[in-house]
Amino acid sequence: MDNWLNVKVPGLPPLPVEPRLGGRALPRAVSLYVCGITPYDATHLGHAQTYLTFDYVVRLVRASGRTLRYVQNVTDVDDPLLERATEIGVDWRDLAREEIALYFADMEALRVVPPDHYVGAVESIPLVVDAVTRLLAVGAAYPVRTPETPGGAGAGDVYGSVAADALFWEELPIPARDALGVFAERGGDPARPGKRAALDPLLWRAERAAEPAWDGGPLGAGRPGWHIECAAIAEHWLGGVPTITGGGSDLSFPHHHMSASHLRQLGHPEPGMTMHVGMVGLDGHKMSKSLGNLVLVSRLRAAGADPRAIRLALAAHHYAAEWEWDDGQLVAAQRRLGHWLAAARIAGSSPRIPGGTPGSSAAGGLATLVATALAADLDTPAALDAVDRWADAVLARPEGDPGTVDPSAVDAVDALLGIDLRADPPAPDTRLANQVLSLPRR
Ligand SMILES: [Zn+2]
Secondary structure, eight states: OOOOOOOOOOOOOOOOOOOEETTEEOOSEEEEEEOOOOSSSOOBHHHHHHHHHHHHHHHHHHHTTOEEEEEEEEOOSSHHHHHHHHHHTSOHHHHHHHHHHHHHHHHHHTTOOOOSEEEETGGGHHHHHHHHHHHHHTTSEEEEOBTTBOOTTSOSEEEEOGGGOTTTTTTOSSOHHHHHHHHHHTTOOTTOTTOSSTTOOEEEEEOOTTSOOBOOGGGOSEEEOHHHHHHHHHHHHHSSSOSEEEEEGGGIIIIIHHHHHHHHHTTOOOOOEEEEEOOEEETTEEOOTTTTOOOBHHHHHHTTOOHHHHHHHHHTSOTTOOEEOOHHHHHHHHHHHHHHHHHHHHHHHSOOOTTOOTTSOTTTOHHHHHHHHHHBTOOHHHHHHHHHHHHHHHHTSOTTOOOOOOTTHHHHHHHHHOOOTTSOOOOOOHHHHHHHHHSOOO
C-alpha cells in the first residue's frame, strides 16, 4: 500500500559505533519489523514515542554502516476498527483511510523515516491464508465450528495450538499465572467454546453476517487474526524472524509472543529480539483509547507546537521507561530547541574548519557523541545532553571570536535525531485543525 513521504537524511561519514540494543550487539544486516497502527483513532503521544523510537533505530543502524530492511504493517481490518466504525456510523474503510492519512501527516511532520515496505492486513490476506493452511497441515492449527459458521466450503474459524509449540511456555515473557488474564484483556477469547486450550489464538475468523470477509481459498471466506497477520507479513517481506521486532510494551504478550510462536511453527526457529517501548501516561493512567485520556500529535500540531519540540519532549525519556506526560515537558523542549537553533545560527555563520569542535573532543565530533549514546541501547536522553553541551560551547564563545565549528554538527543532529536546525518553524496548519476537529469522536 502507499507509504508516507520519505525524509531527506544527510549523509554522515561512517561512524565508529557498534550498536547494542536490548543488551545484544547488532549484526551487519538488520531486519526490522515494527507493529503499526490499527487505524481507528488518531496518533497519540504513546504511538509517537513508539514510532520515534524505531526512527532512531533506523537512523542509527544506517549511520553505523549496516544494511537495514524495514517493514511496518497497518492492521486495516480487525475488530476494534469495525467496532469503532459501527459505533460512530461510518464505513470502516472510510475510517481506516482517514486515520491512515492522519497518521502519515503526523509521521511526515515529525520527520520519521518511512519503512521500506508499509504493508496492510487486507492486501496480505493471501499470505495469511497460505500461512494458516501450512499451520493446519503440520498440526499447529485446528478448525472450530460455530453455529454462525455453518461450514460450506470452509471449516469455520481456525485457531493456533499453543500445545504444538514446544517453546511456548519457555519463551513466555510474563509469569504463566498472569497469561490468561492478560490474554483476555488484550483481545484474546479464552472462553470461546470448542478451543483446545484457553490461550489458543485466532488465526482465521470465518465470515459472519454484517462483517467484511475475503476469499480464503481452502479456509473459506473470512478475515485474518492479528498475530498471524504480523507473522505472515514478516515471513514474506523479511524472510522469517526479524532481527528486531518492535512495538509498544503492551504488544509483548500476547501479540509478539504469539507471532513468534507462529513463525516457529512455520519453520523459522532462528532467534530474534524484541524492543518494547514503555507506555506513556497522563494523570496517573496509561494513555489509551479506552480511557479517552489521549494527547494527540495532530492536536498539538494544530495548536502550533513545533514538531521538533514534540520530538525533543519524547526523546528526553528512554524508550523503555514508563513515564507521564505533562504540558510543561513541551515547554522545556521548546526552550531546548531554541538553544540549539541559536547555536546552529552561529555555527552556520562561522568558518567551517574540520577538526575544531567547541564543546566536544577532537576525536569525538558531535555525530560520534550522539551515535555513541544511541548505540548504548538507544540512550536518547544522553544524546540530547551531548547536543546541549555542543550548543553551550558554541554559545559561550566570546563575541567576535570566529572560532571553529564542527562542520558536521548540524547534519549530525538532523541525521541521527531527526531535528533539522536549518528549517524555520512550521506555521500552524489551520487545514489540519479543521480536519482534526471534524473527525468523529466519542
Ligand atoms: Zn504486529
